[in-house]
Amino acid sequence: MAIEHKKHVFRIFLLLGAVIVSALIARIFAVPETFGMYGHYRAANLPEQAAREVRHGGNDSCGKCHADIKTLHDKGPHIAVPCEDCHDALAVHIKDGKKIAEMPRVKSVTRLCGRCHRDLVARRDDFPKINIEKHVKDQGAELSDQVCFDCHNPHNPAP
Amino acid sequence: MIPELQGFLFPNDIHIHWSLMIVLYPYVTGLVAGAFIVSSLYHVFGRKELWPIGRFSLVASFAFMSVATLPLINHLGHPERAFNIMITPSSSSAMAGFGLAYNWYLMILILEIWFVFRKDIVLTARQSRGFKRFVFSWLALRTYDISDEALRTDHKIVTVLTAIGIPSACFLHGYVGFLFGALKANPWWSTPLMPVIFLFSAVVSGIAAMILMYMAAMALKGLPILRQTVATMASWLWLFMILTVTLEILEIITLSYESSEAWVIIRQLLTTRLSFSFISVQLIIGSLIPFILLLIVVLLGSQMKARVQNILAAAASSILLIQVFSMRWNVVIGGQLFSKSLRGLRSMYDPGFFEKEGILPALLILSLPFVILVVFERFLPMFRSVEEAYARGEIAAEDAEPAESAH
Amino acid sequence: MDNVSRREFLGKAALAAGGCAVFVLLGPGQAVRAAHPVGEGGSPLGDYDWEQHRYAYLIDAQKCIGCGMCVKACKAENKVPDGNFRTWIERYEISEDGEAEVDSPNGGLNGFEENVTHVKIAKAFFVPKTCNHCAAAPCVQVCPVGATYRTKDGVVLVDPKHCVGCGYCIQACPYAVRFLNPETRTADKCTLCYHRVTKGLKPACVAACPVGARQLADMKDQFDPVRKRIITERVAVLQPELLTEPQCFYLALDKEVR
Numbered sequence: 001m002a003i004e005h006k007k008h009v010f011r012i013f014l015l016l017g018a019v020i021v022s023a024l025i026a027r028i029f030a031v032p033e034t035f036g037m038y039g040h041y042r043a044a045n046l047p048e049q050a051a052r053e054v055r056h057g058g059n060d061s062c063g064k065c066h067a068d069i070k071t072l073h074d075k076g077p078h079i080a081v082p083c084e085d086c087h088d089a090l091a092v093h094i095k096d097g098k099k100i101a102e103m104p105r106v107k108s109v110t111r112l113c114g115r116c117h118r119d120l121v122a123r124r125d126d127f128p129k130i131n132i133e134k135h136v137k138d139q140g141a142e143l144s145d146q147v148c149f150d151c152h153n154p155h156n157p158a159p
Numbered sequence: 160m161i162p163e164l165q166g167f168l169f170p171n172d173i174h175i176h177w178s179l180m181i182v183l184y185p186y187v188t189g190l191v192a193g194a195f196i197v198s199s200l201y202h203v204f205g206r207k208e209l210w211p212i213g214r215f216s217l218v219a220s221f222a223f224m225s226v227a228t229l230p231l232i233n234h235l236g237h238p239e240r241a242f243n244i245m246i247t248p249s250s251s252s253a254m255a256g257f258g259l260a261y262n263w264y265l266m267i268l269i270l271e272i273w274f275v276f277r278k279d280i281v282l283t284a285r286q287s288r289g290f291k292r293f294v295f296s297w298l299a300l301r302t303y304d305i306s307d308e309a310l311r312t313d314h315k316i317v318t319v320l321t322a323i324g325i326p327s328a329c330f331l332h333g334y335v336g337f338l339f340g341a342l343k344a345n346p347w348w349s350t351p352l353m354p355v356i357f358l359f360s361a362v363v364s365g366i367a368a369m370i371l372m373y374m375a376a377m378a379l380k381g382l383p384i385l386r387q388t389v390a391t392m393a394s395w396l397w398l399f400m401i402l403t404v405t406l407e408i409l410e411i412i413t414l415s416y417e418s419s420e421a422w423v424i425i426r427q428l429l430t431t432r433l434s435f436s437f438i439s440v441q442l443i444i445g446s447l448i449p450f451i452l453l454l455i456v457v458l459l460g461s462q463m464k465a466r467v468q469n470i471l472a473a474a475a476s477s478i479l480l481i482q483v484f485s486m487r488w489n490v491v492i493g494g495q496l497f498s499k500s501l502r503g504l505r506s507m508y509d510p511g512f513f514e515k516e517g518i519l520p521a522l523l524i525l526s527l528p529f530v531i532l533v534v535f536e537r538f539l540p541m542f543r544s545v546e547e548a549y550a551r552g553e554i555a556a557e558d559a560e561p562a563e564s565a566h
Numbered sequence: 567m568d569n570v571s572r573r574e575f576l577g578k579a580a581l582a583a584g585g586c587a588v589f590v591l592l593g594p595g596q597a598v599r600a601a602h603p604v605g606e607g608g609s610p611l612g613d614y615d616w617e618q619h620r621y622a623y624l625i626d627a628q629k630c631i632g633c634g635m636c637v638k639a640c641k642a643e644n645k646v647p648d649g650n651f652r653t654w655i656e657r658y659e660i661s662e663d664g665e666a667e668v669d670s671p672n673g674g675l676n677g678f679e680e681n682v683t684h685v686k687i688a689k690a691f692f693v694p695k696t697c698n699h700c701a702a703a704p705c706v707q708v709c710p711v712g713a714t715y716r717t718k719d720g721v722v723l724v725d726p727k728h729c730v731g732c733g734y735c736i737q738a739c740p741y742a743v744r745f746l747n748p749e750t751r752t753a754d755k756c757t758l759c760y761h762r763v764t765k766g767l768k769p770a771c772v773a774a775c776p777v778g779a780r781q782l783a784d785m786k787d788q789f790d791p792v793r794k795r796i797i798t799e800r801v802a803v804l805q806p807e808l809l810t811e812p813q814c815f816y817l818a819l820d821k822e823v824r
Contacts, residue, residue: 007306009316011300012273016266030246032728038610040249041715045725048609052761055643056770081776085635089642115677116633116776122657122678122690123631127777168667169695170651176733176746236731236751243711243730253735254710339592343808344704344740499742500824502668 057090059083069155076156077128086112086154108145109154166503173562178516180230182491183524185335185357186226186364186484187351190528192332193270193365194220197323200395212373214275215541219372220328220365221268222528222535227261229524231278234516253338259345260334264327271320274313276539283539333363339490346421347428347494348502352410356486359403364483366396367476372532373481374473376542380516382549386465390456395473397453400479404446407486424501432496433506445482449475614764619719620785621758621813624792624801625694625709633656633694634674639774641675650745650755651675653771655698658822662688693823694780695741696771697722697756698804698812705735705744714753715755719748720813722762722784726752740805741812744804758782 037043061085063070071078084090086106093103106112110132119129138142141150148154162173198216200211211217232238245262248255273280281303284295333354339345340353370392370554377384414422431438452475458469497504511517535541548554609615632655639648640653655674659667659682667682678692679809699722706722708712715727716722724735736744736753747754759769763782767773772780785790800814805824816823 005306006312007768008277008300008302008304008309009312011302012270012814015300016270027246030242032247035247035712036717039715040247040712042712042725042728043610044631045716045723045727048610048725048727049723049757049760050611050614050764052764053646054765054772056639056766058767058773073667077778080778082635082639084639084642085197085633085774085776089639092642114679115635116631118677118679120678120690121681121687122692124628124691127631167670169655170654170670170673171736171745172742176736231732234732236733236746237729240711240728240730243713243728245692247712247728249710249712251707252710252734254708254732257710302686340736342704342708342738344738409709499740500668 001154047109053091055091056084057094061090061094062087072153073155076158078155078157109148110143110145113148113152113154162508163506165505166498167500168348168498168503168505172498172500172503173505175492175494175505177491178234178508179510179518179521180516182484183521184227184485185332185361186221186314186487187524188229188332188335189357189361189364190223190368191220191227191264191365192328192361193363193367194223194330194369195365196362197369197392197395198426199321199325200391202318204326206391208385208391210376211385211388211542211545212369212378212415214544215373215376216369217268217272217275218535218541219369219528219532222531223235224265224525224526226392229527231257233462233520233524236284249564253334253341255328256334258332260327264331265322267320267327271317271324273319277313277537278310279543280554281305282385326457329358331525333358333550339494344499346419347425347497348490350410352406353490354463356403356406356410359399359406360486360542362399363396363403363479366392367479367483368397369475370396370472374469374514377545382542382545383554384465384469385461385510385554386468389465389469389472390460393453393456393460393475395550396476396479397450397457400446400449400453404442404450405447407441418500421501424497424504427504428493428497428520432504433471433489433493436485437493439483441482441489445478445485449482505535577614616641616719616764618786619763621699621720622785622793622796623696623699623758623814624781624783624796624817626779626781626817627691627820627823629777630694631654631709631777631779632674633776635675635774635776636694636771636780637675639770640756642803643757643762643770644757646754648657650747650754652743652754653694656693656695656823657682657690658693658820659687659690660820660822661685661817665802668822669777689730689820691818691820693816693819694771695743696814697758698741698810698814699756699758699812700810704738704740704810708734708738710734717760718733719763721758721763722755723757724753724755725762726750726754729753733784740808740810794801805808 008030032042032044033039033042038046053083059070059073059082070083073081073083087093087103093099093101112131115133117129119131123129133143138149141147164173175272194216196419197209198205198220201213201216229243229518232241235241246253248258277299280295280299284292284299285303287295292391336354336357339357340349340350342348360503374384375386414425452471456468456471492508496507512519514520519527531539540546545554568791587672589791609617634655636653637653643701644652651673652668652674653673655678656670657674657678661667665685668718669682671678674692675760681687683691699716701716701720703716703722709715710732711728711730713725714722714735715725719802726747731746731751731753733746733753736746739755743753744753759767759771762769768782772782781792781795783796784790785796787793796815796816799817801817802819803812803815806812
């Protein structure tokens with residue numbers, strides 16, 4: 001049997017087949033090693049995600065060196081306030097158990113206290129909120145960046 | 160670039176993530192699909208009046224297809240990983256369909272062009288020397304059968320390929336519409352009408368582009384522009400533009416009538432940020448005027464001078480090319496101008512001229528297909544049948560009747 | 567000779583068939599690859615067994631005071647680039663006529679300084695927002711390359727080494743919690759501090775909240791009090807009609823919140 005005048009048809013489809021097969025084979029080598037183990041993703045990403053740096057240590061990690069402040073802190077109304085809220089993340093200050101830098105100083109204490117305590121309308125009423133400007137004036141003081149410290153210890157601010 | 164914000168936007172919503180490149184991509188694949196549909200009108204649906212552009216439309220589809228991936232690659236955060244879409248495609252992702260759709264259709268197109276031009280490739284191989292002979296003999300796959308039986312086989316295969324190619328071209332462009340239409344998070348995009356609107360407007364842009372490119376090619380070659388060819392394309396263009404605009408308007412009317420949660424912000428979007436590009440360009444100038452121009456061509460074309468008919472068709476085509484672009488812009492950019500909070504809008508997106516995903520790269524990408532066509536014409540002429548008919552004196556003036564199928 | 571002989575044809579057909587066999591056998595390449603274990607035993611993360619946990623989040627909008635410490639902590643913990651947010655706080659001020667003013671100055675990163683409106687306000691409150699780690703996440707559905715996925719313990723993550731930066735997931739998220747990280751040029755979002763929870767720590771935002779408005783729950787832990795609240799109290803989720811099955815449950819959510 002001779003298939004007449006169709007040699008070129010065979011050739012082009014053969015070429016096409018060869019291209020497709022080699023692409024599929026190349027694909028096998030290109031698929032990342034752990035892909036598909038647990039789902040349609042690269043399983044090796046899981047330990048990569050888990051290995052990211054933990055930057056906040058929690059109050060206990062601060063208490064390791066600053067035990068006296070922590071004791072004071074835990075006696076007052078700020079017991080539920082994390083140290084790292086007002087101060088920066090532990091990782092800024094400590095690395096591998098050693099101090100690498102000073103904790104950054106808070107620029108405006110008044111502003112920082114106001115973040116929680118300013119008397120915004122949206123802030124719930126059962127939370128201690130206050131009109132800072134009026135409060136300072138009523139106490140006979142001048143509004144400044146550090147004025148809250150005149151009467152309140154931030155670690156145990158009961159007046 | 161910090162945008163101006165009005166109302167409340169979710170903090171991450173102020174950025175535009177899909178740029179001018181993503182407006183350009185459906186525009187280009189739309190031209191791919193549209194040019195192929197024109198080719199199929201000749202090869203499968205027997206519209207003999209399109210004989211001058213039977214080959215050209217096929218190669219035009221290929222020329223646009225060659226640049227279709229460029230806007231996407233330019234846009235990716237990691238273009239070097241672009242092949243991930245074909246290495247680890249996700250079966251649930253419409254975007255992953257790109258790998259399959261693009262390569263499948265490219266394969267069909269290249270096969271078809273090869274079979275259509277095979278005789279010319281073989282003849283060129285035989286008649287040239289040196290490097291050109293080398294290249295063309297390999298293009299012919301080193302087999303040189305151009306007997307009548309072989310050419311008949313070629314013709315049969317071309318018909319089959321075109322038939323397969325139509326749904327393939329539709330899928331290539333339709334999935335883009337689905338990509339937007341199936342996204343429940345964005346109420347401006349989410350509608351089952353989206354793939355249909357995209358597809359029909361793609362055909363509009365393709366036919367309009369073919370009309371203009373045919374006229375330009377004939378003018379450059381000093382060949383007559385046949386009135387019947389233009390008239391046939393104009394009537395198909397008219398039909399598809401009516402369908403497209405009907406659907407586009409239907410979408411707005413339905414949104415407004417149902418008046419659901421998103422309508423308030425969408426109405427604001429359309430009347431403020433998109434008032435120029437949607438109402439003025441897409442609807443009024445872009446749809447109404449071509450509708451009237453093509454109405455005149457279709458109903459009164461045979462009674463007017465060929466030159467007048469051609470000018471009207473060219474004007475309508477030019478406007479429609481802009482209309483289709485503005486439709487892409489309004490969908491892609493418009494959908495990102497309002498926040499998912501449905502409470503806020505941002506200022507209009509400015510793509511910039513020299514930006515990486517700006518106007519200059521877009522213009523460069525759009526000009527490449529024309530370069531490809533010029534180069535292709537140099538080695539494998541696409542209008543031989545027209546040139547030969549003209550040389551034989553069969554078509555002397557613009558009013559000439561269609562010659563026999565000489566492709 | 568242009569006619570194809572039988573031998574030539576059979577030879578070519580065999581070659582083609584061989585190619586198909588190669589494809590069929592090696593095509594699903596994953597199966598070959600999956601034999602390679604990632605961690606010790608069956609779990610990918612060593613001692614931590616992800617089959618024992620399934621995380622959910624409880625946000626009590628009644629408690630939130632809008633201090634924004636959660637936003638600050640998240641940024642510090644995860645080095646979130648400026649202008650992008652893995653979490654944020656929204657403020658709602660609603661007048662007596664029901665007109666709502668909503669704002670989120672820099673996501674609440676520096677807290678809230680002033681009231682927004684000066685009209686008579688009938689109700690006002692803060693609402694923390696974050697990734698909902700949806701059980702039927704649309705972002706996971708649309709990712710073309712499998713760069714974003716949901717872990718067995720219920721956390722939706724992005725693999726920054728595989729992501730191509732197409733931005734489809736960002737468009738697909740109804741809650742706008744995703745963004746394109748300008749430094750990595752990949753998609754980015756809240757990871758539920760996966761690096762912390764797999765060590766038994768709380769996410770940075772939960773640990774930072776001074777009033778307990780943000781809580782993590784382990785739905786597989788019978789004795790978890792937060793889990794108990796989620797399953798017994800009247801909770802709401804954002805945009806429930808989309809059926810994304812968010813795992814972030816809200817107490818005291820108002821109809822104005824989307």
